[in-house]
Amino acid sequence: MSTFSKTRPPLLETTRPTADQTVLRVTDLTTGFRRGATTTEVVRGVSFDLRAGRTLVLLGESGCGKSVTARSLMRLTPERAVIGGSVQLGDEELLTLPLADVVRRRGKRIALVPQDPAGALSPLRKIGSQVSEVLRVHGIVGTRQERTGRTLELLDRVGIPDPQRVAGSYAHELSGGMRQRVAIAIAVACDPEVLIADEPTTALDVTVQAQILELFQDLQARLGMATLLVTHDVGVAERMADEIAVMYAGRIVESGLAETVLSAPRHPYTAALLRALPVPGVRRGELQPIPGQPSAPSERPAGCPFRTRCDFQHDACSEYEPPLFVTDVATHAACDLMRPSQQAVG
Numbered sequence: 001m002s003t004f005s006k007t008r009p010p011l012l013e014t015t016r017p018t019a020d021q022t023v024l025r026v027t028d029l030t031t032g033f034r035r036g037a038t039t040t041e042v043v044r045g046v047s048f049d050l051r052a053g054r055t056l057v058l059l060g061e062s063g064c065g066k067s068v069t070a071r072s073l074m075r076l077t078p079e080r081a082v083i084g085g086s087v088q089l090g091d092e093e094l095l096t097l098p099l100a101d102v103v104r105r106r107g108k109r110i111a112l113v114p115q116d117p118a119g120a121l122s123p124l125r126k127i128g129s130q131v132s133e134v135l136r137v138h139g140i141v142g143t144r145q146e147r148t149g150r151t152l153e154l155l156d157r158v159g160i161p162d163p164q165r166v167a168g169s170y171a172h173e174l175s176g177g178m179r180q181r182v183a184i185a186i187a188v189a190c191d192p193e194v195l196i197a198d199e200p201t202t203a204l205d206v207t208v209q210a211q212i213l214e215l216f217q218d219l220q221a222r223l224g225m226a227t228l229l230v231t232h233d234v235g236v237a238e239r240m241a242d243e244i245a246v247m248y249a250g251r252i253v254e255s256g257l258a259e260t261v262l263s264a265p266r267h268p269y270t271a272a273l274l275r276a277l278p279v280p281g282v283r284r285g286e287l288q289p290i291p292g293q294p295s296a297p298s299e300r301p302a303g304c305p306f307r308t309r310c311d312f313q314h315d316a317c318s319e320y321e322p323p324l325f326v327t328d329v330a331t332h333a334a335c336d337l338m339r340p341s342q343q344a345v346g
Helices: 066-073 099-105 127-137 144-157 163-167 176-187 206-223 234-240 258-263 268-275
Strands: 022-035 038-051 055-059 081-089 110-113 194-198 226-231 243-248 251-257
Touching (some): 038 243, 055 234, 066 226, 110 176, 127 176, 144 176, 234 258, 251 268
Parallel strands (some): 055 226, 194 226
Antiparallel strands (some): 022 081, 243 251
């Protein structure tokens, strides 16, 4: 559980976006990977807004394009990636900004909490040095003594009980949960406007996962960040999301307020994810798995890419890939059954 006090001032006295203000706007984002003369699209026409003080959860199975989407926003993809569309951070277009300028904004205005903190942290440098480096690179504090003080404050902010000891430790000397807290401390060191968390609890046990999720909630309440949380876990989405965007085959197939999407899903894929969620009183063997596997990006079927796994498929599903239709519950779903005059999905 986080130990920092919500009454303490932010580390940086800067003008913050007001609550619910759009901080990051993503429009028709596409990401493909070149292989010879062929480019395979992994992210296809993704659009969403991130708003100050709110969490958008990007939900879907492994391989649906969630992590590539998250990394494309910060241009952290391999050189063979081809990114199109628009990613606006405030009044700046990140996709056309010189890469050196994007690098200067990483960590300061937009930050990433990686899925694997062990791989993100250097095994050769002490933790305090790695946290302090972010402050030094972005010119947050001047002297080494000031950076040391801020480093200890950051480690305390993320609920590390003995900041002095941890600052003098190496990554391999810490537990998985403690390494994740360090990664979060590095990400929030400059009080970013946008925080992207890519499957931040996947490798953690249930108790530590709950603590890390609570920490994210505390930090967001304190700093007012806009948060994009990537996860395959419906339970995490239920706990954390203000809005949900469900991804399948590189596209958003359903989006809207979290409570509405989770209580009244209108895309068969979302409904199938919820049916596969363990609930009290239902034995694991009685859960309803989604049949089949997602198609590889280069092998997507014609029409709706979910149709080969869908109980509701009909002739139109193979004829075109549906756009996002407005549903009867004011969400958006890319399903032909949501086309005006069609029957809604139960």
